[in-house]
Amino acid sequence: MDLSTSTVLVTGANRGFGRALAAELIGRGATVHAAARNPDQVDLPGARPLALDITDPNSVAAAARATGDVTVLVNNAASPPGADLLTGDLNDIRREMDTHYLGTLSVTRAFVPQITANGGGAILNILSGLSWVSFPQFGAYCAAKSAEWSLTNALRLQLADQGIRVSALHVGYMDTDMIREVDAPKSDPTDIARIAVDGIAAGAYEIVADDASRQAQAALAGGVSVLYPQLP
Template structure:
C-alpha cells in the first residue's frame, strides 16, 4: 500500500518506538495522528497529537470521534515487563493483560469500522519475540504478548473480508526507556520503525525485525526442548 496516501494513528507515540514509527511515517508522506495519554508530550513536528489511553473505553471512543479518516492503525502503546506469575502482584499482572491484550483489542474494535468505511487499510500490532518464548521474571508480559499474538491471528481472519490487513511485528530489545536497565544488545528504534513500515507497505502479515525474533519463531518448531533447553 502507498503510505503517502494513508492516515495513520500510532498509539503511544510520544516517546520511544512509537515516536520513531510516527517519524518514519511522516518521512514517507503519511498523515499521522500521535496518540498519547498526555498529548502535550508529543513533540514531533507534523504529527497531530490526540489524547488516547488504550485502557480507557471513553478515551478510545473520543479518539474515534475526533478522527474519521484513519486508514492505518498501529497498536504500539504498552507497558514494560514488571511482574512474574507465581509471586507477582495480581493487579500488576492484570494491568499487563489489560494493556497489551484488552487495550489492543479495544482500540481495534473502535477503529476497525472507521478503517473499513474509508475503503480498508491496515492494522499493525507491535508484538515481541516474547510472544513465542517466556521468561519467568517477565511472565505476565510474556503471557500478555502471547495473548496479543493470538488476538492478531484471529482479527487477521475476521477483518480480511473488510479490506483490512492485520500484521504483527515481532522484535527483541530496542534502545528505549522501557528497557533502559537491560544490558543485552538492543536495536535502534529508527531501524525497526523502517522495517515495520516497509512491512506494512509490502502487505506482510508477520514482520520479524531482528535475529532474536527470528530465533524465537524458529524454536517453536522444536517444541519445549528447543524453547527451554534448561529443563531436565
C-alpha cells in the same frame, strides 16, 4: 499499500518506539495521529497529537470520534515488563493484560468501522519475540504478548474480507526508556521502525525484525525441548 496517501493512528507515539514509528511514517508522506495519554508530550513536527488512554473505554471512544480519516492503525502502546507470574502483584499482572491484550482489542474494535468506511487499510500490532518464548522474570508480559499474537491471528482472518490487512511486528530489545535497565544487546528503534513500515507497505503478515525474534520463531517447531533446553 501507498502510505503517502494513508492516515495513520499510532498509539503510544509520544516517546520511544512509537515516536520513531510516527517519524518514519511522516517521512514517507503519511498523515499521522500521534496518540498518547498526555498529548502535550507529543513533540514530533508534523504529527497531530491525540489524547488516548487505551485502557480507558471512554478515552478510546473519544479518540475514534475525534478522527474519522484513519486507514492504518498501529497498536504500539505498551507497559514495561517486570511482573513475575508467581510473586508479582496481581494488579501489575492485570495491567499488562489490560494494556497489551484488552487495550489493543479495544482500540481495534473502535477503529475498524472507521478504516472499513474509508475503503480498508491495515492494522499493525507491535508484538515481541516474547510472543513465542517466555522468561519467568517477564512472565506477565510474555503471557500478554502471546495473547496479543493470538488476537492478531484471529483478527487477520476476520478482517480480511473487509479489506483490512492485519500484521504483527516481532522484535526483541530496543534501545528505549522502557527497558533502559535491561543489560542486553538492543536494536536502534529507528531501524526497527523502518523495517516495520516497510512491512506495512509490502502487506506482510509477520514482520520479524531481528535475530532474537527469528530464533524464537524457528524454535517453535522444535517444541518445549528446543524452546527451553534448560528443562530436565
